[in-house]
Amino acid sequence: xxxxxxxxxxxxxxxxxxxxxxxxxxxxxxxxxxxxxxxxxxxxxxxxxxxxxxxxxxxxxxxxxxxxxxxxxxxxxxxxxxxxxxxxxxxxxxxxxxxxxxxxxxxxxxxxxxxxxxxxxxxxxxxxxxxxxxxxxxxxxxxxxxxxxxxxxxxxxxxxxxxxxxxxxxxxxxxxxxxxxxxxxxxxxxxxxxxxxxxxxxxxxxxxxxxxxxxxxxxxxxxxxxxxxxxxxxxxxxxxxxxxxxxxxxxxxxxxxxxxxxxxxxxxxxxxxxxxxxxxxxxxxxxxxxxxxxxxxxxxxxxxxxxxxxxxxxxxxxxxxxxx
Amino acid sequence: xxxxxxxxxxxxxxxxxxxxxxxxxxxxxxxxxxxxxxxxxxxxxxxxxxxxxxxxxxxxxxxxxxxxxxxxxxxxxxxxxxxxxxxxxxxxxxxxxxxxxxxxxxxxxxxxxxxxxxxxxxxxxxx
Amino acid sequence: xxxxxxxxxxxxxxxxxxxxxxxxxxxxxxxxxxxxxxxxxxxxxxxxxxxxxxxxxxxxxxxxxxxxxxxxxxxxxxxxxxxxxxxxxxxxxxxxxxxxxxxxxxxxxxxxxxxxxxxxxxxxxxxxxxxxxxxxxxxxxxxxxxxxxxxxxxxxxxxxxxxxxxxxxxxxxxxxxxxxxxxxxxxxxxxxxxxxxxxxxxxxxxxxxxxxxxxxxxxxxxxxxxxxxxxxxxxxxxxxxxxxxxxxxxxxxxxxxxxxxxxxxxxxxxxxxxxxxxxxxxxxxxxxxxxxxxxxxxx
Numbered sequence: 001x002x003x004x005x006x007x008x009x010x011x012x013x014x015x016x017x018x019x020x021x022x023x024x025x026x027x028x029x030x031x032x033x034x035x036x037x038x039x040x041x042x043x044x045x046x047x048x049x050x051x052x053x054x055x056x057x058x059x060x061x062x063x064x065x066x067x068x069x070x071x072x073x074x075x076x077x078x079x080x081x082x083x084x085x086x087x088x089x090x091x092x093x094x095x096x097x098x099x100x101x102x103x104x105x106x107x108x109x110x111x112x113x114x115x116x117x118x119x120x121x122x123x124x125x126x127x128x129x130x131x132x133x134x135x136x137x138x139x140x141x142x143x144x145x146x147x148x149x150x151x152x153x154x155x156x157x158x159x160x161x162x163x164x165x166x167x168x169x170x171x172x173x174x175x176x177x178x179x180x181x182x183x184x185x186x187x188x189x190x191x192x193x194x195x196x197x198x199x200x201x202x203x204x205x206x207x208x209x210x211x212x213x214x215x216x217x218x219x220x221x222x223x224x225x226x227x228x229x230x231x232x233x234x235x236x237x238x239x240x241x242x243x244x245x246x247x248x249x250x251x252x253x254x255x256x257x258x259x260x261x262x263x264x265x266x267x268x269x270x271x272x273x274x275x276x277x278x279x280x281x282x283x284x285x286x287x288x289x290x291x292x293x294x295x296x297x298x299x300x301x302x303x304x305x306x307x308x309x310x311x312x313x314x315x316x317x318x319x320x321x322x323x324x
Numbered sequence: 325x326x327x328x329x330x331x332x333x334x335x336x337x338x339x340x341x342x343x344x345x346x347x348x349x350x351x352x353x354x355x356x357x358x359x360x361x362x363x364x365x366x367x368x369x370x371x372x373x374x375x376x377x378x379x380x381x382x383x384x385x386x387x388x389x390x391x392x393x394x395x396x397x398x399x400x401x402x403x404x405x406x407x408x409x410x411x412x413x414x415x416x417x418x419x420x421x422x423x424x425x426x427x428x429x430x431x432x433x434x435x436x437x438x439x440x441x442x443x444x445x446x447x448x449x450x451x
Numbered sequence: 452x453x454x455x456x457x458x459x460x461x462x463x464x465x466x467x468x469x470x471x472x473x474x475x476x477x478x479x480x481x482x483x484x485x486x487x488x489x490x491x492x493x494x495x496x497x498x499x500x501x502x503x504x505x506x507x508x509x510x511x512x513x514x515x516x517x518x519x520x521x522x523x524x525x526x527x528x529x530x531x532x533x534x535x536x537x538x539x540x541x542x543x544x545x546x547x548x549x550x551x552x553x554x555x556x557x558x559x560x561x562x563x564x565x566x567x568x569x570x571x572x573x574x575x576x577x578x579x580x581x582x583x584x585x586x587x588x589x590x591x592x593x594x595x596x597x598x599x600x601x602x603x604x605x606x607x608x609x610x611x612x613x614x615x616x617x618x619x620x621x622x623x624x625x626x627x628x629x630x631x632x633x634x635x636x637x638x639x640x641x642x643x644x645x646x647x648x649x650x651x652x653x654x655x656x657x658x659x660x661x662x663x664x665x666x667x668x669x670x671x672x673x674x675x676x677x678x679x680x681x682x683x684x685x686x687x688x689x690x691x692x693x694x695x696x697x698x699x700x701x702x703x704x705x706x707x708x709x710x711x712x713x714x715x716x717x718x719x720x721x722x723x724x725x726x727x728x729x730x731x732x733x734x735x736x737x738x739x740x741x742x743x744x745x746x747x748x749x750x
Contacts, residue, residue, distance in 0.1 A: 004550050008539070099537040102503065106531040107554035107597065110522045324504045332666045333646045364625035367617050368646040369482055434719060441720065 001109060001117045009091050009122060016084050016129050023080065023133060026073065027140045034143050037066050043147055053222060060227050063147050074154050077137055079196075081130040081163040085170030086191045088122040093178020093187040101323075115319040119175060119312060126171055127164045134163040149228035149290045153203050160294070165301035165308070170195040172311035179315045179323065198307075202300060208232035210299045211292055217244060217282035219273060225287040233286040246280035256281065333368060335444055337376040345385060345400040356386065356394045379448065454479040454513060454601055454633045455500060461508030461657075462495050469495040470657040473509070477601075477635055477650070482627060484644040484665070485637040486727055487654035493637040494533075496654070497605045500635075501531045513601055527556050530599035534606040536590035538578045544589055545574035548596070555597040562629075563596035566622065584615030588622055595626050604636045608643065616640075620647055645669070645723045653730050660730045665723075672726045675703045677716035684713065693729035704729040 006013070038044065041063055046056035095101050095118075104114050138159040141150065150159060157166075174191030178184060213232050216224040225231055234241050243251045260275035276282065288296070331339070344350045356362075359377065363370040377394050380386040387397040403411065422432050455477035462470045470492045477483050487493050498504040500511050502518025502525065511518070516525040538547060544567065552558045567574065570588055572581070581589065587607050594602060604623075608616045620643060627634065638644060644651075651668055653661040661668070672692070675685060679701045682694065689705040696702070704721060711718055 001554060003553055007542070007546065007550075098540075100539050101537075102531075102533075103537050103539070103593075104550075104554060105503065106501065106594065107551060108527040108556050109554045110526065321505075324498060332670065334666075360625050360628035363628050364621040366646075367620035367624055367643075369649055370624060370628035371649060372646070431717070434717060438718065438720075 001113070002121065004104070005118055005121045008095070009088065009125075012087050012091055012122075013125060015087065016126070019080065019084070020129050020132060023077070024136050027136050030070070030073070031140045031143070034067070034070075034140075038063060038143050038147065047146060057227075060147060067144055067148075071154075074158060077133070077158040077163075078154070080133065081167035082170040082192065082195050082199075084126055084129060085167035085172075085195075086174045086188055088126050089171045089174035089178065089191065090184055090188050092118060092122070092175050093182075093184040096178050096182045096323075097184050111320050111323075112316070115316045119316065123168065123171060123312075126167050130164040130167040134158070134160060137163070145228075145290075147227060149226075149230055150293045151230035151288050151290060151296065153207075156207075156293075156296070157199070157203070160297040161301040162297065162304075165304040166195060166199060168308040169198065169304050172308035172315070176311045176315045176318075179318055198304075202303070206303075207296065207300060208286075208288070210296050211288070213286035213288050215284060215286045218285045219277055219282045224285060228290045229287040230290070231285065231287045234283050235285050235287070242284040243276075243281050244284050250284075251281070331441060331444060334372045334375040334379070335448060337368075337372060338379050338448075339444075341376065341380060342385070342400065345396065348399075350396050352396050352399055354396045355392075356396070358393065452479050453477060455511070455635065456513075457496070457500070457509065457511040459509035460496070460499065460506055460511050462492075462499060462504065463507045468657060470499070471508075473654075473658055475652060475659055475662065477633060477652075479633050480631070481650040482623075482634045482636065482648045483650040483652060484648035485635055485652050485654060486641060486644070487637075487639070488731060489639060490656075491654045492657040493639075493654055494605050495657075497531075497533075497603050497635070497637060501529060501603055502526075527597065528600045530594035530597055530602045532587075532590040532594045532602075532604050532607050534609045535583070536586060536607070538586060538590060540579040541577065543575050543577050544572060544581075547578065547589065547593060548574070551593055551596055557598040559596050559598055563592050566592050566595075566626075570618070570622065582615075584611050584618065587611055587615070587619055591619065591622055591626075595630065595632075598630065600631065600633065602632055602634045604634065606637050606639065608638065608640070616643055623647070641724045641727050651723075653727055655731055660733065668726065669721075669723055671707050672721050673705055673707055673711075674719045674721045674725070675705055675711065675716050676719070677701060677703075677713065681713065681715065685716065692726075692733055 041059045042055070043059050043063060046059055101114070101118075104118075105111055141155060141159055144155065145159075148155070150156060156162065170191050173194045174187050177187035177190040181187060209232075214225075215233075218224055218234070223235060225235065241253065243253070243256045245251055256276075259279050259281070260272060341350070341356075350356070356377070357365070359370050359373045362368070362373045377386060377388070381388055381394075385396070385398050385400065386394050388394045419432065422435075427435070453476045455475070457473050457475040460470055460473040460475075461468060473492070473496065475496070485493050485496070495504070496511075499506050500513065500518065502522060505519060513525065514528055516528070518525050518529070539550075542550070548560055548563055551563075552560050564574070567589070570585070570592075572585055572589060578586065578589070591604075591607065594604075608619050611619060623634065623636075624647060626632065636644070636648065645665070649665045651661065651663060651665045652659060675689070677685070677700070679696055679699055682691075682696075682701050682703065685691065685703060685705065688709040689703075689711070690708055691703055691705050693704040694701060704725065
């Protein structure tokens with residue numbers, strides 16, 4: 001049975017191994033450049049507390065700009081595990097579509113054992129591959145983590161437990177689609193769309209609140225959060241701001257603008273702060289500290305793996321009881 | 325195998341082997357192909373072959389030696405030319421009788437086929 | 452001793468019952484022809500017998516084992532092959548054999564290789580390159596190699612030309628001579644079955660019409676031709692299956708239950724095709740036949 005599973009999937013397995021090899025090579029080659037960049041910008045001094053805030057913030061900014069060139073690589077690393085999961089499962093979906101599972105069922109192995117091996121081994125293989133990818137990627141991300149923290153979307157997704165977890169989810173989605181509908185292409189489509197959708201939804205709505213973020217009413221002065229914190233609400237470069245008055249009530253941006261609008265037009269930051277102070281207003285800023293990295297990883301992977309396992313159990317049950 | 329002869333497959337096979345013996349295509353001491361080979365070649369049930377071999381064994385035409393196979397035991401002489409001629413004349417006389425009695429050609433063939441069939445079955449039962 | 456038994460077996464697809472109240476016994480050591488039109492339930496029955504599907508009513512057991520509940524004990528005893536068999540297209544024939552040797556407890560690989568060699572099918576050929584006939588033969592060799600006691604074949608020759616069918620049957624007959632085997636072979640092509648099968652089951656619309664020893668069935672069915680007005684009289688002694696009538700003459704397909712004494716009637720042998728056809732159309736005709744009998748009785 002093990003030989004059969006391997007023989008049926010050797011093409012996909014080979015593909016996954018090739019991708020792994022290429023990915024690891026690229027990561028190994030590029031990490032040196034990242035470390036060099038950090039040193040050139042003088043960031044280690046900033047991290048150990050020396051250096052002024054202005055030079056440090058511009059150094060951080062410069063690093064962020066340089067590092068964004070790695071965006072495509074990060075994007076690939078984010079979706080690679082999903083693709084691996086889908087590809088490994090597509091073989092099973094194709095087997096359901098072509099009906100060759102009946103050949104195995106006409107031998108002496110029971111449906112339950114067949115289902116567990118046929119599904120279990122690709123899972124183990126996928127976990128091993130994505131585990132390796134996650135390991136190497138985490139090591140590659142360390143320098144960047146020190147500068148901009150590991151919780152940022154994009155960084156968080158490629159490290160720790162998430163790559164194997166999302167591989168498992170993609171696999172489970174594709175396999176259950178394939179077993180229930182017995183069509184490969186729709187199952188693969190479903191797998192990709194569903195996992196991407198779930199990841200984006202979790203990232204946007206659930207992840208920021210896994211643990212209650214640290215909040216701060218910020219009126220003036222230097223930002224209360226550091227470069228490594230993940231700002232989930234407000235702060236510099238945010239897409240929306242929340243203002244709160246002295247009684248703790250939230251104001252809309254229009255209301256604030258009506259009070260201090262002319263100052264904004266003048267584009268003076270200090271004037272803006274004094275205007276806010278005069279009206280006893282403050283900006284509500286929330287963030288997550290980098291120390292919560294593993295906690296967040298655990299929560300998200302439990303969610304994702306839980307869903308994936310539920311689908312796998314459903315699939316195995318369906319194969320045992322309902323498939324003809 | 326002829327599905328319209330009204331004979332069971334095993335009797336047809338008996339006929340074919342007997343015919344081969346009569347024409348001296350099979351001689352005394354010749355080994356017949358195994359049940360398996362006949363069944364495979366003709367695509368017929370091996371039990372049919374087995375029954376046919378056994379039938380001919382009981383008639384004394386074949387003998388089976390366990391471990392080695394089935395062999396021809398006795399020769400069958402076909403009719404001589406004079407016998408054949410006499411039989412043909414008798415047949416023509418019979419046909420004339422039948423035509424006088426009012427049978428058309430189809431009825432004659434049907435009667436003939438049915439009689440042969442019954443005769444062969446009775447023979448098989450008797451042996 | 453019955454190798455396969457079905458009792459009140461039923462299977463439903465949506466609201467339609469593909470099999471209803473099916474009773475069937477397959478005696479051991481026979482080669483059973485399962486015959487019926489498309490949609491009669493042959494495939495459904497074989498799928499239930501193999502455990503691919505679950506019955507909605509009744510039971511089917513082989514060797515006293517349920518195909519699903521006793522799967523671990525059942526599967527080694529039963530082999531299966533279907534029309535256009537699902538073989539792994541990218542595998543070689545040799546790899547298919549390897550799969551079989553790994554997934555089965557009993558496996559006669561040498562016999563399988565010998566058979567394939569005799570058929571001229573190379574072990575390194577890929578399945579995708581095989582013709583339909585060769586694929587059917589490979590599927591049969593695979594099913595036989597696990598040394599089953601019962602072999603279920605679902606229209607395995609349906610898409611084969613006559614030569615390929617002959618070769619397939621030859622292989623099956625040879626195997627039947629070499630192995631202890633009971634075979635259930637479903638087909639809607641009847642011509643192949645007379646010489647090969649020794650037991651017949653006719654299935655229409657999900658239930659059994661006729662079941663019995665092949666020679667006995669063919670031997671006891673006759674075509675009787677005679678005057679229309681004495682159909683009734685014949686019906687008292689023989690079992691009438693089908694009636695065809697013109698003005699004066701009637702042609703009956705009957706199962707002989709007693710001797711034919713009426714000289715006005717002539718009897719002809721019938722072949723398997725005609726017998727099966729008569730039973731297949733019997734259901735459709737039965738109500739009109741009964742009214743005919745009543746009309747005769749009144750006159």
